[in-house]
Amino acid sequence: MEVTQVLHMNGGVGEASYANNSLVQQKVLTLTKPIREEAITTLCCKTLPERLVIADLGCSSGPNTFFVVSEVIKTVEKLCRELNLLSPEYQVFLNDLPGNDFNNIFRSLGSFNDRLSREMVSGVGHGFLAGIPGSFYGRVFPSRSLHFVHSSYSLQWLSQVPKGVENNKGNIYMARTSPSNVLKAYYQQFQKDFSLFLECRAKEVVEGGFMVLTFLGRKSDDPSSKEGCLIWELMATALNDMASMGIIKEEEVDSFNIPQYTPSPSEVEQEIVKQGSFSINRMEVSAVNWNAYDDWNAVDSEFSKSEAVSDGGYSVTKCMRAVAEPLLISHFGERVVEEAFKRYQEILTDHMSKEKTEFINVTLSVTRKA
Numbered sequence: 001m002e003v004t005q006v007l008h009m010n011g012g013v014g015e016a017s018y019a020n021n022s023l024v025q026q027k028v029l030t031l032t033k034p035i036r037e038e039a040i041t042t043l044c045c046k047t048l049p050e051r052l053v054i055a056d057l058g059c060s061s062g063p064n065t066f067f068v069v070s071e072v073i074k075t076v077e078k079l080c081r082e083l084n085l086l087s088p089e090y091q092v093f094l095n096d097l098p099g100n101d102f103n104n105i106f107r108s109l110g111s112f113n114d115r116l117s118r119e120m121v122s123g124v125g126h127g128f129l130a131g132i133p134g135s136f137y138g139r140v141f142p143s144r145s146l147h148f149v150h151s152s153y154s155l156q157w158l159s160q161v162p163k164g165v166e167n168n169k170g171n172i173y174m175a176r177t178s179p180s181n182v183l184k185a186y187y188q189q190f191q192k193d194f195s196l197f198l199e200c201r202a203k204e205v206v207e208g209g210f211m212v213l214t215f216l217g218r219k220s221d222d223p224s225s226k227e228g229c230l231i232w233e234l235m236a237t238a239l240n241d242m243a244s245m246g247i248i249k250e251e252e253v254d255s256f257n258i259p260q261y262t263p264s265p266s267e268v269e270q271e272i273v274k275q276g277s278f279s280i281n282r283m284e285v286s287a288v289n290w291n292a293y294d295d296w297n298a299v300d301s302e303f304s305k306s307e308a309v310s311d312g313g314y315s316v317t318k319c320m321r322a323v324a325e326p327l328l329i330s331h332f333g334e335r336v337v338e339e340a341f342k343r344y345q346e347i348l349t350d351h352m353s354k355e356k357t358e359f360i361n362v363t364l365s366v367t368r369k370a
Contacts, residue, residue: 024319024359025153026064027288032152032214032363033071035282039210039365040075040148042281045083046208052076052088053147057136058154059094061101066112068150069094073127090127095140098133099326105131135159137196141204149205152214155194158259162189165257170240173232173258174224183223190261194271202277205368211278217262217362219285227360228262231290231320234351238343248336256331258324265362278366290316290348290357313349317341 044052054072059065069092080087094105109129134140136151137159162185168178174186201211218227236253243250265283272278291313321341328337351357 053091055093057151061104092129095132102131149211156216172236198275209368214363281365283364287358317345
């Protein structure tokens with residue numbers, strides 16, 4: 001699997017698109033807003049450049065793409081009014097892998113500008129936006145050019161499937177039944193990738209610049225704990241069921257591994273300290289339900305518990321399909337996708353009726369050292 005070519009969220013605005021199935025990610029952005037506001041406020045109070053350069057890494061496409069950009073601009077403009085400062089120009093870079101739906105982003109730019117103008121009636125500094133395709137596990141921007149870097153729910157994705165995981169039979173990710181060498185290989189790939197990410201950003205972020213990063217992670221020190229692995233274990237169950245019925249081959253399942261690692265706070269901290277270019281200002285762990293509608297909308301009193309859970313299984317399946325479908329199509333082919341997600345929904349619905357399910361988020365704010 002060539003991750004840089006295959007990994008991308010479902011594009012467009014259809015029923016299975018990421019744009020219409022990213023409420024979990026939106027909830028996470030809302031939860032982590034105070035950390036971003038603190039970082040951008042501290043940055044601007046120290047020194048407000050004439051041109052403020054912002055980069056969102058792993059921007060994807062859809063309503064969440066402009067969420068952070070809009071939020072940062074509003075915070076800066078509020079500070080400018082309070083401190084009687086001139087608004088800066090805004091240079092915004094939206095980065096993701098080449099397969100990302102950048103066309104959808106650019107088509108949405110006009111409505112974003114209109115909405116921002118309506119909300120900022122007192123005016124806003126000139127803004128210039130560019131899409132930057134490429135892997136953030138390498139240099140993406142000029143040296144000492146970025147003031148504020150943001151990334152949410154992207155850095156858990158690895159640059160490649162770890163080498164040496166061929167014996168991870170019956171699993172598609174780290175799992176409770178994975179051999180110890182598989183867990184070690186995944187962790188080492190995370191260390192390599194995140195260290196490279198930090199090295200590259202250290203060259204691109206100005207001294208005193210900020211990064212706010214949110215990982216899909218875990219609280220536990222055990223990399224095979226349910227917190228980070230269960231969502232994929234249940235998908236493996238669906239695929240193994242299909243293999244047992246001859247719909248797909250068992251060896252196809254055994255050779256399919258998700259290029260992801262959900263780190264603990266201590267694992268993230270260790271790599272930052274080891275690399276040495278950034279100081280940690282703040283780190284927090286939060287959680288959101290797999291079914292984000294549980295957090296935002298009370299279930300209608302006319303719904304029975306079983307109906308509510310069933311709807312939750314459907315919502316989570318759509319969310320996961322928007323993320324994982326390109327990976328499955330690349331490996332198994334398009335013909336099996338409908339059956340795979342049908343079975344996955346049934347398994348999710350059953351599990352969610354028995355157990356509370358949450359995604360764990362690790363968020364940190366760091367500053368580029370002098």
